[in-house]
Amino acid sequence: MIEQQIDELIAREGGYVNHPADRGGPTRWGITEAVARAHGYAGPMRELPRVEAEAIYRRLYWLRPGYDRIAPIAPRIAAELFDTAVNMGAGVAGGFLQRALNPLNRNARDYPDLAVDGQAGAKTRAALSAFLKLRGASGEGVLLTALNALQGERYIRLAEQRPANEAFVYGWLAARVG
Structure with a gap:
């Protein structure tokens, strides 16, 4: 289930963005620079690999808050x-x-x-x-x-x-x- 959710999310978020009004700064695949750095990515944000973004999404926004345990109850x-x-x-x-x-x-x-x-x-x-x-x-x-x-x-x-x-x-x- 989460793989499909991540694919849909990345499709909405798109590639590299650095909007001047966005306090989050540069993002790639919807991952902010601060989040990428906190999870060990040290390269340029324009080059954040999709597989790294997928891993961050899975770890930080699915497993850590426990939504994997809510999915069997209410997907x-x-x-x-x-x-x-x-x-x-x-x-x-x-x-x-x-x-x-x-x-x-x-x-x-x-x-x-x-x-x-x-x-x-x-x-x-x-x-x-x-x-x-x-x-x-x-x-x-x-x-x-x-x-x-x-x-x-x-x-x-x-x-x-x-x-x-x-x-x-x-x-x-x-x-x-x-």
Whole structure:
């Protein structure tokens, strides 16, 4: 599953980019220079090998936050979390999941409220499982809608707080929300 997600992500992100309004600086395959350096890549960003980008995506945005353990429960949710983590950070993505699950638990009748700590750990997975057991496939769709709503709101807020981000809002909304 993750291989397809990475291929789709790299297709959206494209090759080398160094947009003047992007605080992340130069990127290749969607990997920022800071992330590449933190994971041992020392060469020019224009030459970051795709295989290295794939390894970073798998390690940092799939395995480390535990989305590989969410995928067997809810593959579409895991894919959405992966994409959000790449663009906003795993803590934000995990927090979105927890924030969405809390009001969907019918005042804690279906499963306990979650602390919104951004970690997709055992309690979050248990809540997700309980929600899906009760709501089924239609519930997964509703949860995806909630995750996308939170993501879209954050993009708008980022542009409101930093007008230079307006250069990216259309693309963010078009490629990542819904």
